[in-house]
Amino acid sequence: MPAHSPPDDAPRPPRSLRSPTAVVHLEYDSTSPPPPPSPEWTRFVCISDTHSRMVHVPPGDVLLHSGDLTAMGTYADFQRTMDWLCDLPHRTKIIIAGNHDLPLDYHDDWYVKNYDRWHGVSKQSIGLIQDLIQGRRAAKSGIVYLEDDHYEFCAKPDGRKWTVYGSPWSPYFHNWAFNYQRGEEAEKLMAAVPKTDILLTHTPPHDILDKTTVGNEHVGCEALAARLPALRPRLHVFGHIHEDHGAVLREWPAPGSPSGAPLPDEGDAVAAGAASSRDAEQTVFVNAANWPMGPRACRPGGGRVQFGEAPFQPVIVDLLDDA
Numbered sequence: 438m439p440a441h442s443p444p445d446d447a448p449r450p451p452r453s454l455r456s457p458t459a460v461v462h463l464e465y466d467s468t469s470p471p472p473p474p475s476p477e478w479t480r481f482v483c484i485s486d487t488h489s490r491m492v493h494v495p496p497g498d499v500l501l502h503s504g505d506l507t508a509m510g511t512y513a514d515f516q517r518t519m520d521w522l523c524d525l526p527h528r529t530k531i532i533i534a535g536n537h538d539l540p541l542d543y544h545d546d547w548y549v550k551n552y553d554r555w556h557g558v559s560k561q562s563i564g565l566i567q568d569l570i571q572g573r574r575a576a577k578s579g580i581v582y583l584e585d586d587h588y589e590f591c592a593k594p595d596g597r598k599w600t601v602y603g604s605p606w607s608p609y610f611h612n613w614a615f616n617y618q619r620g621e622e623a624e625k626l627m628a629a630v631p632k633t634d635i636l637l638t639h640t641p642p643h644d645i646l647d648k649t650t651v652g653n654e655h656v657g658c659e660a661l662a663a664r665l666p667a668l669r670p671r672l673h674v675f676g677h678i679h680e681d682h683g684a685v686l687r688e689w690p691a692p693g694s695p696s697g698a699p700l701p702d703e704g705d706a707v708a709a710g711a712a713s714s715r716d717a718e719q720t721v722f723v724n725a726a727n728w729p730m731g732p733r734a735c736r737p738g739g740g741r742v743q744f745g746e747a748p749f750q751p752v753i754v755d756l757l758d759d760a
């Protein structure tokens with residue numbers, strides 16, 4: 438047995454989740470992905486942490502990328518990523534940055550003050566990079582870059598409107614891009630997040646698909662987790678903690694229960710086939726990181742799982758339009 442193989446009795450996460458208003462596919466045949474339940478559903482394909490690598494992405498109505506578009510934020514890194522994203526067939530592609538997308542963090546001149554740590558004397562052109570992600574070619578290809586901003590779109594011609602909010606920030610980690618301090622700074626940032634159908638953040642919320650292999654710690658954002666009962670998005674996509682790639686489906690307490698009720702814990706996740714009412718408010722949480730890391734990054738027979746290969750495939754989320 439190779440040294441890093443997971444033990445045979447390691448629990449395997451489910452390959453799909455199902456409720457009356459959401460269907461999630463975590464592992465599937467990429468040459469023939471399962472179809473959406475009916476035309477009354479919208480297909481969201483969730484990816485993250487692709488770090489300038491191209492992964493095989495199934496078709497769908499909307500592509501969502503939760504940050505770390507690049508390896509180290511050079512112009513060449515962004516060019517590779519944007520060439521790939523522009524060619525993907527999805528009508529709408531919503532993207533955010535992550536802590537590796539260094540030049541995009543111009544807040545308080547962060548990149549200008551810190552670029553030499555990664556880029557030496559080769560300071561990258563912020564303007565040229567912004568043109569790659571927000572210029573005419575990106576816009577023509579359906580790409581929308583969100584940075585602490587929201588957007589409204591129809592996923593299908595004459596279809597319903599969806600709202601989305603995107604935030605590139607993550608809790609402080611060795612002064613990478615878009616870092617904030619836990620506590621007051623985090624709370625201020627999260628208080629500004631509005632209620633939308635879809636939420637994209639680079640960081641996971643605390644205690645949801647945020648566990649590191651090294652240290653076995655939950656490192657997601659506490660302030661984001663505390664904000665979620667008020668936001669209740671139908672879909673929340675994040676990445677950052679590559680090794681905890683996966684999805685859970687949670688049902689919120691019915692209206693009338695005390696406000697600010699804590700998030701149901703993982704044991705209350707709606708599992709495949711579990712009874713749940715169509716009226717109950719639910720959130721599909723997806724850690725969409727495609728960079729294989731942790732015990733699951735080793736193939737059972739030996740060798741490494743490739744970028745975006747099962748069990749680190751793009752996550753397919755089908756949502757019923759009228760819910």
Ligand SMILES: [Zn+2]
Nearest residue numbers: 486505677728
């Ligand atoms: Zn990453």
